[in-house]
Amino acid sequence: DGGITQSPKYLFRKEGQNVTLSCEQNLNHDAMYWYRQDPGQGLRLIYYSQIVNDFQKGDIAEGYSVSREKKESFPLTVTSAQKNPTAFYLCASSIVEGAGYTFGSGTRLTVV
Amino acid sequence: AQTVTQSQPEMSVQEAETVTLSCTYDTSENNYYLFWYKQPPSRQMILVIRQEAYKQQNATENRFSVNFQKAAKSFSLKISDSQLGDTAMYFCAFMKYDKIIFGKGTRLHILP
Secondary structure, rough: OEEEEOOOOOOOOOOOEEEEEEEEOOOOOOEEEEEEEEEEOEEEEEEEEEEEEEEEEEEOOOEEEEOOOOOOOOOOOOOOOOOOOOEEEEEEOOOOOOOEEEOOOOEEEEEE | OOOHHHOOOOOEEEEEEEEEOOOEEEEEOOEEEEEEEEEEOOOOOEEEEEEEEOOOOOOEEEEEEEEEEEOOOOEEEEOOOOOHOOOOEEEEEEEEEOEEOOOOOOOEEEEE
């Protein structure tokens, strides 16, 4: 079955460490997105990519980095520069404008 | 910049009742898409309903329907015959050029 796989489901990071969240899709979607969800804040866009080897910053890109070397994969790195990384991270993909997103099941990142 | 506002942070209704969730948005665009997403306790984001701005007819999906008022920039969601499984966070969303902006959500409790 086609879908988006995010891993791991739960991730713990020590302060000062970088950590990478995985997002893989087999839907043949061109566009992929990373959102951060905090209580009472809704979903905020971190980065998005509409084509391989190209990506754009969203509203809260500081302290994050991404790559898009393959159509299927859009990993997100949370760097030590991110001041408050504890959050729920959602990856999504889209085939065309207006179709809406298909979401992964999310990764809960906790800084310890 | 587009914004999406959900004025009801939390609502509770009895099972089998009808409930309406409010959403307003701000944009200078004429053609765009609107969505309602549901996020149950599992945190999986599920597309509930989709509306194309150039269509005057309100979208419906089984027990879910919208009241789309383009001039007023209003996009409310009506859930008829509410069920316990409708308990979730509901996000209103605006899409233009492959990027979705989400509201902060309404937490809906269906009471037995």
